[in-house]
Amino acid sequence: AQSVTQLGSHVSVSEGALVLLRCNYSSSVPPYLFWYVQYPNQGLQLLLKYTSAATLVKGINGFEAEFKKSETSFHLTKPSAHMSDAAEYFCAVRAQAGTALIFGKGTTLSVSS
Amino acid sequence: GAGVSQSPSNKVTEKGKDVELRCDPISGHTALYWYRQRLGQGLEFLIYFQGNSAPDKSGLPSDRFSAERTGESVSTLTIQRTQQEDSAVYLCASSLDGTRTYEQYFGPGTRLTVT
Numbered sequence: 001a002q003s004v005t006q007l008g009s010h011v012s013v014s015e016g017a018l019v020l021l022r023c024n025y026s027s028s029v030p031p032y033l034f035w036y037v038q039y040p041n042q043g044l045q046l047l048l049k050y051t052s053a054a055t056l057v058k059g060i061n062g063f064e065a066e067f068k069k070s071e072t073s074f075h076l077t078k079p080s081a082h083m084s085d086a087a088e089y090f091c092a093v094r095a096q097a098g099t100a101l102i103f104g105k106g107t108t109l110s111v112s113s
Numbered sequence: 114g115a116g117v118s119q120s121p122s123n124k125v126t127e128k129g130k131d132v133e134l135r136c137d138p139i140s141g142h143t144a145l146y147w148y149r150q151r152l153g154q155g156l157e158f159l160i161y162f163q164g165n166s167a168p169d170k171s172g173l174p175s176d177r178f179s180a181e182r183t184g185e186s187v188s189t190l191t192i193q194r195t196q197q198e199d200s201a202v203y204l205c206a207s208s209l210d211g212t213r214t215y216e217q218y219f220g221p222g223t224r225l226t227v228t
């Protein structure tokens with residue numbers, strides 16, 4: 001069975017500070033991993049995905065994530081937060097073809113000036 | 114090109130009524146998924162369509178929920194005899210096919226409120 005745990009339902013940072021959103025997964029097979037962002041009243045938008053190629057994945061808007069098999073983690077980072085980064089972020093795992101994504105409960109990111 | 118669209122964007126209904134939610138996937142996408150997002154929760158998988166194969170209904174929470182898809186086009190999610198716990202945002206997503214290579218593109222969702 002697959003599962004995703006996002007540590008911290010709410011993260012607050014100052015503008016310009018490092019953003020770190022944590023995601024740990026459980027999967028019985030090598031997983032594909034995703035980060036999605038949801039802005040208020042909008043659908044989910046893909047930030048980046050890991051598909052067993054490079055372990056460091058770069059996404060849109062300056063975000064990146066590193067797949068660490070030994071830690072079963074796929075944390076999302078951004079060196080310098082912008083006000084526009086305030087949103088809800090979801091980590092998801094998809095272990096097998098023909099299956100849906102399994103989502104974490106989400107982390108709300110707040111950015112203060 | 115156009116993304117995934119959903120209608121209505123908001124729906125308020127009385128307990129016990131039936132509702133029908135619509136999803137128009139991206140043209141050419143053979144895979145279509147329905148998810149439910151309750152307040153403060155992650156997304157829960159409901160149902161998955163892949164081409165003309167039998168749908169994966171393993172996520173449907175009760176027999177009050179059903180969904181149909183006509184070929185590789187529009188899908189409708191029907192909730193019969195709605196209950197207050199059905200209040201949620203219902204999200205539809207589509208992808209080029211069901212292999213995990215292709216990411217899922219999400220619609221804006223339908224916010225359902227059952228009073």
